[in-house]
Amino acid sequence: MPNTTTCNQYQFSRAGALITLLDTPGLNDTSRNDLDILTTIAGFLANPPAPISGVIFTHNITSNRATGSTRLALDIARGLCGSRFYPHLTLLTTMWNKLPSEDALAECVRREGQFLASPSHWGDLAVAGCQVQRFDGSRAAAERVLEAVLARAASLPVGDGVGVGVVPQMVVELRAGMPVEETGAGMVVVTERRRREREREEELIAMREEEEERLREERAQRARLDRRQGHHGRRSSSARHHRTGSSASRSSVGGRHHDDREVRYEREDPMAYGDGGYDQMGRRVEPRVVQVNPPRPSRGNQPRRGFFDLGVVQVFFRG
Numbered sequence: 576m577p578n579t580t581t582c583n584q585y586q587f588s589r590a591g592a593l594i595t596l597l598d599t600p601g602l603n604d605t606s607r608n609d610l611d612i613l614t615t616i617a618g619f620l621a622n623p624p625a626p627i628s629g630v631i632f633t634h635n636i637t638s639n640r641a642t643g644s645t646r647l648a649l650d651i652a653r654g655l656c657g658s659r660f661y662p663h664l665t666l667l668t669t670m671w672n673k674l675p676s677e678d679a680l681a682e683c684v685r686r687e688g689q690f691l692a693s694p695s696h697w698g699d700l701a702v703a704g705c706q707v708q709r710f711d712g713s714r715a716a717a718e719r720v721l722e723a724v725l726a727r728a729a730s731l732p733v734g735d736g737v738g739v740g741v742v743p744q745m746v747v748e749l750r751a752g753m754p755v756e757e758t759g760a761g762m763v764v765v766t767e768r769r770r771r772e773r774e775r776e777e778e779l780i781a782m783r784e785e786e787e788e789r790l791r792e793e794r795a796q797r798a799r800l801d802r803r804q805g806h807h808g809r810r811s812s813s814a815r816h817h818r819t820g821s822s823a824s825r826s827s828v829g830g831r832h833h834d835d836r837e838v839r840y841e842r843e844d845p846m847a848y849g850d851g852g853y854d855q856m857g858r859r860v861e862p863r864v865v866q867v868n869p870p871r872p873s874r875g876n877q878p879r880r881g882f883f884d885l886g887v888v889q890v891f892f893r894g
Contacts, residue, residue, distance in 0.1 A: 628728035654760035657744025662704035672711040
């Protein structure tokens with residue numbers, strides 16, 4: 576029944592026998608974990624009021640695929656029953672009365688066949704003697720399912736776990752004092768829980784590695800940017816130094832030209848800048864410029880126009 580959160584018992588008489596239906600919680604409840612639900616079920620299975628004649632596992636046929644929770648629930652049913660009790664397990668497909676069209680009906684029939692043909696779905700259970708029936712929501716369908724369960728229990732005697740007859744595997748395990756988590760059904764739940772925890776841990780590791788990679792990339796980008804900015808700064812400083820050095824070189828060269836010119840004047844005759852001079856005979860002589868030799872500018876150090884660009888003036892005296 577839908578939204579079942581606890582185990583509920585329903586009793587009625589049929590052919591002079593008292594029949595008890597035990598409605599258990601579903602194993603896909605988001606408000607409770609599967610081990611808690613299985614522990615609730617185990618509380619009834621440990622001391623059943625009568626021998627268990629059968630187990631009915633319901634599945635919504637309109638579900639277009641077997642989800643993870645559906646597979647888990649079916650695996651728990653396998654562990655609860657045990658292979659010896661498979662003939663007393665009924666796979667009951669529901670919602671057949673909710674199909675809107677003939678095409679939808681054909682699709683669900685096809686899906687049912689696929690589940691039965693697949694060993695990972697219902698195939699292994701069907702081979703082991705499990706019954707498969709359809710439920711359309713009617714009272715007649717419910718009675719047919721019940722009659723089939725009772726008929727199978729009569730032909731393949733069930734027991735109470737003490738004398739003859741088969742019982743669900745979990746009943747035997749619980750009566751032997753086995754903790755719920757160590758039973759066959761419990762191990763299915765524990766294994767699934769560990770798998771989910773491992774997946775979550777792997778996801779967290781992957782997220783941490785992704786974040787670390789992102790941070791490494793950011794640091795690398797900052798380092799590349801710092802190197803580019805530092806290289807640009809060194810180039811700018813070098814360019815400024817080069818320009819300053821060139822100006823100084825030109826000033827130095829011009830200064831040498833100026834100094835050379837003045838030194839040459841001074842060496843030729845200290846009076847060259849005055850009104851003239853006198854030779855050894857006492858005659859006056861006049862200075863004159865006889866040659867101008869412009870300097871050869873050095874490569875890369877072109878003197879600026881108007882700054883000592885006339886070259887060295889050589890002064891000679893004629894007699």
